Amino acid sequence: MVAGPYIDPSPPAVVVDRLKERFPGAVLEASEFRGELTVLVPGDRLVEICLFLKEDPEADFDLLSVVTGVHFLERDYDYEVLYHLKSLRRNHRLRLKVRAGRDATVPSVTPVWAGANWPEREAFDLVGVRFQGHPDLRRIIMPEDYPDHPLRKDFDVEGGPTSLDAPGRPASPGFRDMESI
Numbered sequence: 001m002v003a004g005p006y007i008d009p010s011p012p013a014v015v016v017d018r019l020k021e022r023f024p025g026a027v028l029e030a031s032e033f034r035g036e037l038t039v040l041v042p043g044d045r046l047v048e049i050c051l052f053l054k055e056d057p058e059a060d061f062d063l064l065s066v067v068t069g070v071h072f073l074e075r076d077y078d079y080e081v082l083y084h085l086k087s088l089r090r091n092h093r094l095r096l097k098v099r100a101g102r103d104a105t106v107p108s109v110t111p112v113w114a115g116a117n118w119p120e121r122e123a124f125d126l127v128g129v130r131f132q133g134h135p136d137l138r139r140i141i142m143p144e145d146y147p148d149h150p151l152r153k154d155f156d157v158e159g160g161p162t163s164l165d166a167p168g169r170p171a172s173p174g175f176r177d178m179e180s181i
Contacts, residue, residue, distance in 0.1 A: 013037075015059050015094060022052060038082075038095040043106050046098055050112045053085060053094070061085040061094060064113035069123030071152040078102040079129050083109065105132040126151040 016030045016039060026049060029040035041049050053061040066084035077099040085094045100106050108131040109116045121140040123129045128149035131137055138144065148155055 015053075015092070018056065018058060019049065019052075023049060036093060036095065038097055040097045040099070043098045043100055043104070046096070047107045047109060047112060049096070050083070050085075050109050053096075054112055059094075060087045060089055061092070063088055064109065064116055064119075067109075067116055067119035067123055069127035069129040069151075071127050071149075071154075073153045079104075079106075079127065081106050081123065081129055100129065105130045107132050108134040108137075110135055125149070128152055 013032075016027060016037065019039065019041075020027050023041075023045060026041055026045045027039055028042060031038050053059045063086040064083060065086050066082070068082045068084075070080045070082070072078060072080070079100045079102075081098045081100065083096040083098075085096065086092070087094075098106055106129055108120055110120065111133070117135065118140060120129075120131045120134055121137060124131060124134075124137055125139045125141050126149055139146065142150065
């Protein structure tokens with residue numbers, strides 16, 4: 001066995017208790033799956049919750065490692081934005097989740113973690129999530145004038161937007177044509 005102190009990598013449930021105590025009613029849902037804790041919070045409280053999780057010595061989530069946007073069809077909400085947080089000192093992980101409707105915006109967490117800048121731009125570019133207060137919300141992968149978001153569930157995977165369709169046959173058969181091959 002390796003010598004040295006052991007740090008439990010599973011996030012303590014105490015973090016959820018501290019969030020509930022500090023922000024009454026802001027923890028909409030908390031779940032644990034395979035030792036990973038996910039907390040659903042309202043979008044309008046996101047920045048203050050993130051700031052608390054970063055600055056509170058008991059939580060100490062000093063690293064935002066991932067921002068992910070997910071699009072859904074036929075739900076009460078259109079988007080979920082997930083923030084993967086890590087406490088380097090405590091070796092704990094936590095996921096924050098925010099839900100938003102089609103025309104809603106999610107507050108940017110760049111004031112808390114400057115490293116959120118490009119991941120939020122990527123979620124905007126590929127999924128269509130709009131981040132309120134982002135310092136430079138523009139496309140990062142797709143062309144500026146591209147009208148769609150390719151990771152949305154309603155994106156046409158066979159051709160994308162019709163305004164960009166080239167004349168002639170496609171270079172490879174589309175999904176719908178696979179049976180004829």
